Amino acid sequence: MSELLLNPLGLFLSALISSTLLPGGSEALLAWLVASGEHPLWLLLLMATVGNVLGSLITWGMGYWVAHRFPLRALDKPEHQRARHWIERYGALVLLLAWLPVVGDPLCFVAGWLRVNLFASLVAITLGKLLRYAVIIGIFS
Template identity: 75%
Template sequence: MSTLLQGPVGLFFSALISSTLLPGGSEALLAWLVAQASHPLWLLWLSATAGNVLGSVLTWGLGYWLARRYPLQALDKPQHQRAKRWLERYGPAGLLLAWLPLIGDPLCLMAGWLRLGFMASLVAITLGKALRYAVVIGVFG
């Protein structure tokens, strides 16, 4: 069980933290675990993807909740304004880029704030993040 905690479960939590407004390094951990070859690649991919998607969904939910309490003008940071323009232009499809560092978190927050459809947002977030982790596994596997 301890190797599971150090492997897929630890990766899940690293990916979860990495996809919220907090910094993290789930890609480096995934690459290291892939190189160790002690867990099935599909399990590592699933753990990283699930944790990262959950973190983005929590950030989307935070944006949704904040929109009920504060006017949209309250998000006046430049990255929030860029995210707003991007999502107004591309809608939930813009969340395919939710995996990008420094850009992904504001995109998810703004998507919730703008009340973009949850299911469409979830699909786009999941696709982008799943592909990103598949690339990491492909490079280091």
């Protein structure tokens, strides 16, 4: 079973789950796969980034969908209020920080809720996550 998950596809799934509202740790798996030297670094970077971006887009979409069901005042959690303030002030650029633990998921969720431009969100999320994974690869290769 572990061989099934300790590969680029397992990394993709770990990255996807890690960037939704569920907890996960794709960075540790990426570091292990890089250190093992069994897979091309470009493939690991691609799988981690695509999986993590897709998860963030799912979270963005959840925010977009929930906004249809509840009024904006329902964003009463402190992390959602903080994310709302940042997004209203900086727009999609704040999604460069979507990779951060704890605040990244609320940023994506609130961006969807506020209907931040999807393309601008995709670009910012992708750039931030790509750079984060590139740094991890650089450290462990």
